[in-house]
Amino acid sequence: MTAESNRPAAIHVTHRAARCEWCDGLKAVAPVAAVVMPVGLLFGALSSAKGLTLLEAGLMSILVFAGGAQIAAMDLWLDPMPVAAIALSTFLINARHILMGLSLAPKTHGFSPRQRFFAFFFLTDEAWALSERRVLNHPLTPTFWFSLAIVIPVVWSAGTYIGARFGNCLGDPCAIGADFTFTALLISLIAGFTTTRTALSAVLASCVTATLSYVALGAPWHIVIGATVGLTVAYVTAPRDRVAEAAERNLISDALSNLDPAAPLDCPSGSRP
Numbered sequence: 001m002t003a004e005s006n007r008p009a010a011i012h013v014t015h016r017a018a019r020c021e022w023c024d025g026l027k028a029v030a031p032v033a034a035v036v037m038p039v040g041l042l043f044g045a046l047s048s049a050k051g052l053t054l055l056e057a058g059l060m061s062i063l064v065f066a067g068g069a070q071i072a073a074m075d076l077w078l079d080p081m082p083v084a085a086i087a088l089s090t091f092l093i094n095a096r097h098i099l100m101g102l103s104l105a106p107k108t109h110g111f112s113p114r115q116r117f118f119a120f121f122f123l124t125d126e127a128w129a130l131s132e133r134r135v136l137n138h139p140l141t142p143t144f145w146f147s148l149a150i151v152i153p154v155v156w157s158a159g160t161y162i163g164a165r166f167g168n169c170l171g172d173p174c175a176i177g178a179d180f181t182f183t184a185l186l187i188s189l190i191a192g193f194t195t196t197r198t199a200l201s202a203v204l205a206s207c208v209t210a211t212l213s214y215v216a217l218g219a220p221w222h223i224v225i226g227a228t229v230g231l232t233v234a235y236v237t238a239p240r241d242r243v244a245e246a247a248e249r250n251l252i253s254d255a256l257s258n259l260d261p262a263a264p265l266d267c268p269s270g271s272r273p
Contacts, residue, residue, distance in 0.1 A: 018143050025147025028134070032126045033155045035185040039067055040159020045167030046074040047160070054164050061160040065122070065153060069093045092224055099227065100128040107131070107140045115142045122149035129189035198237045206230030 040061070047057040047070075064070055069090040076086050101120055108116050119142070127148045131140055138144075190203060210226025217225075 021141050021143035022147050024134075025130075025144040026151065028130045029126070029148045029151045032130065032185065032189075033151050036067075036126065036152060036155045037159045039071075039185070040156045041163035043067065043070050043074070044160040044163020044165070046071065046163075048164045048167040050074055050077045052164070054161065057160055057164040058157060061157045062153070065124075065156070066090070066094055067124075067156065092221065095224060096125075096227055097123055099231070100125075104128060104131060104140070107135050108145075110139065111142050111145075115146075119145050119149065122153060124152055125186060126152060126189065198234055198239065201237045202230045202234035205233040 043061070044057055047060070048054075052060070060070060072089050072093055073086050076082055076089060100123060104120075104123070108119065111119060127145070130148055131145060134140055134144060206226040206229055209229040210222045213225040214222035
């Protein structure tokens, strides 16, 4: 059997693996999409109440595509427009994407530069959490990632459109707890990572400091402070590589034991006294 005859079978296996990756991504993102929709409804209703047109609200969700920052911007949406405050708030809230990007970058070695560029444009809390969970057992592939990256923006934009179009008919979304759906989603995603002492300590420290900072300083400083404290606690409580440390100590001990104190020093030529 020649290499040419094996090529169709290899292509079939590749396509089948891609379909499996695609289906795995859709299964993983389906529960998340069900929660993203009401958050999109909330933003659409808030934007409509602030006077944004249907087109303006839709373009913001497509171009900005940052749920937490968009909702925070609606809270600051006044006349006259506090542009500096909105810009600062958006930067501080979205600064967490730097950390998420640093976390995912080493795991995207199978992406081309163009795929990586578009992948990180669609980076969200949900996609990051699902991808980090994925790499615990499987490598992160472009097929799996973009199955997440397609579904979440579509659902978010659809929720924005419905909320902006029928926001007046829906009433106050906060009255039914729709404003808590985004927080509940993040709690459920984070809960899957708190399986070690380090992760649990970092999450608890971040939650406590973020809550206290919110009460004392208000938004959006609690996000930066909570993230900084969480990272610090994770670094301090992370287990050290005991095996590597023991091997290094044994290597040094063996080297010292092999030294012969009576042996003459091997000095370079011309350097002997």
